[in-house]
Amino acid sequence: MGNVVFLHVSRPDVVRDINLCVSLDLGKSSYLKATHEPLFGRGILKSNGEAWAHQRKIIAPEFFLDKVKGMVDLMVDSAQTLLESWEARVDKSGGTLDIKIDDDIRAYSADVISRTCFGSSYVKGKKIFLKLRELQKAVSKPNVLAEMTGLRFFPTKKNRQAWGLHKQVHRLILEIVKESGEDKNLLRAILHSASSSKLGLREAENFIVDNCKSIYFAGYESTAVTAAWCLMLLGLHPEWQDRVRQEVLDLTMVIQETLRLYPAGAFVSRMALQELKLGGVHIPKGVNIYIPVSTMHLDPKLWGPDAKEFNPARFSDARPQLHSYLPFGAGARTCLGQGFATAELKILISLIISKFALKLSPLYQHSPALKLIVEPEFGVDLTLTKVHTASTTTTY
Numbered sequence: 001m002g003n004v005v006f007l008h009v010s011r012p013d014v015v016r017d018i019n020l021c022v023s024l025d026l027g028k029s030s031y032l033k034a035t036h037e038p039l040f041g042r043g044i045l046k047s048n049g050e051a052w053a054h055q056r057k058i059i060a061p062e063f064f065l066d067k068v069k070g071m072v073d074l075m076v077d078s079a080q081t082l083l084e085s086w087e088a089r090v091d092k093s094g095g096t097l098d099i100k101i102d103d104d105i106r107a108y109s110a111d112v113i114s115r116t117c118f119g120s121s122y123v124k125g126k127k128i129f130l131k132l133r134e135l136q137k138a139v140s141k142p143n144v145l146a147e148m149t150g151l152r153f154f155p156t157k158k159n160r161q162a163w164g165l166h167k168q169v170h171r172l173i174l175e176i177v178k179e180s181g182e183d184k185n186l187l188r189a190i191l192h193s194a195s196s197s198k199l200g201l202r203e204a205e206n207f208i209v210d211n212c213k214s215i216y217f218a219g220y221e222s223t224a225v226t227a228a229w230c231l232m233l234l235g236l237h238p239e240w241q242d243r244v245r246q247e248v249l250d251l252t253m254v255i256q257e258t259l260r261l262y263p264a265g266a267f268v269s270r271m272a273l274q275e276l277k278l279g280g281v282h283i284p285k286g287v288n289i290y291i292p293v294s295t296m297h298l299d300p301k302l303w304g305p306d307a308k309e310f311n312p313a314r315f316s317d318a319r320p321q322l323h324s325y326l327p328f329g330a331g332a333r334t335c336l337g338q339g340f341a342t343a344e345l346k347i348l349i350s351l352i353i354s355k356f357a358l359k360l361s362p363l364y365q366h367s368p369a370l371k372l373i374v375e376p377e378f379g380v381d382l383t384l385t386k387v388h389t390a391s392t393t394t395t396y
């Protein structure tokens with residue numbers, strides 16, 4: 001535990017300094033994370049220095065706004081599948097349906113990321129998502145502690161299970177790569193980069209697999225969990241459902257507020273690549289710094305006395321103080337998929353709200369749990385009924 005610092009203070013100035021230091025030092029080191037990282041390997045999420053910069057350069061253009069705009073129709077198609085199934089189930093159950101939404105939302109998110117980034121259908125990618133979810137569960141306990149203490153390198157039963165799953169995911173991704181056609185998508189960009197990087201066969205395979213896993217995980221789970229939290233909050237606050245039906249701009253605030261209360265990424269972490277002083281604290285080179293995002297998001301000093309309440313209107317007039325709102329991180333390593341995720345969330349939530357009235361079910365048990373990301377431990381239970389409204393015009 002000697003090489004870890006938790007910054008349990010709500011100090012936007014410190015976050016700014018951290019980002020500055022890390023940005024300044026980008027070129028100095030290559031892969032800093034160890035080889036047995038079962039979930040991401042050496043993909044963009046866990047690499048540093050030149051290796052990271054190289055991957056970011058390849059992947060970032062695939063998420064520019066013009067690319068995301070081109071993906072909207074695919075996102076709507078994926079959402080329609082979910083809506084049709086919910087409509088049929090509501091009809092079948094006599095107009096009111098009690099439903100645990102999590103699996104359907106995950107299926108939507110998996111479908112979107114699979115179609116838009118990899119050109120393959122959910123059906124093909126389904127096995128990968130299931131394995132990744134198992135892998136996530138296997139590595140998520142003891143999560144941060146294991147990450148910090150090096151426990152994840154011991155051949156414990158849990159670690160052996162994780163490494164086995166890792167191998168299966170590796171094989172499945174390579175199968176999809178071999179089958180992939182010539183359409184332009186993220187997978188092709190990664191393939192192109194791997195083949196032009198003079199890597200050996202094994203290295204090239206690892207490069208492809210690790211980045212596919214990074215994108216699958218980053219793009220799939222975090223968005224699905226955010227959508228589930230957002231629908232839970234809307235179920236609890238019907239007045240905001242009405243507002244969103246009337247004025248889709250209000251949806252932006254609802255999503256911002258959801259990400260403030262339940263940021264999928266519990267920590268933004270950085271490694272000090274040189275000796276630093278942050279907020280008067282001496283940080284030696286090589287130390288990992290964890291910024292607990294929720295702590296900052298719920299601090300009354302930054303957000304006012306209602307910091308723990310759901311109040312999307314707080315985003316209507318005032319912008320949050322710089323570096324005090326970090327759902328997508330900050331600085332050079334800010335989330336690449338922010339625009340993509342926002343479009344995906346707006347499409348799904350606006351279509352659901354235009355078709356259904358949501359009520360939080362009495363079956364719902366509130367228990368936010370840290371499993372690499374913060375998710376509803378027992379899922380989200382809602383009661384759905386159909387609404388008949390004139391549809392709102394939506395710009396994503």
Ligand code: HEM
Nearest residue numbers: 218219222223226264265328329330333334335336337341
């Ligand atoms: C609501 C959904 C999402 C949330 C809350 C979220 C949050 C985050 C956070 C907190 C980080 C770390 C930023 C930092 O360290 O400063 C991150 C990184 C990243 N995210 Fe997201 N993300 C979401 C969706 C997505 C999607 C849909 C994609 C891609 C399809 C994506 C791709 C990435 C990538 C590639 C990185 C690594 C960037 C780098 O290290 O250079 N994310 N995300």
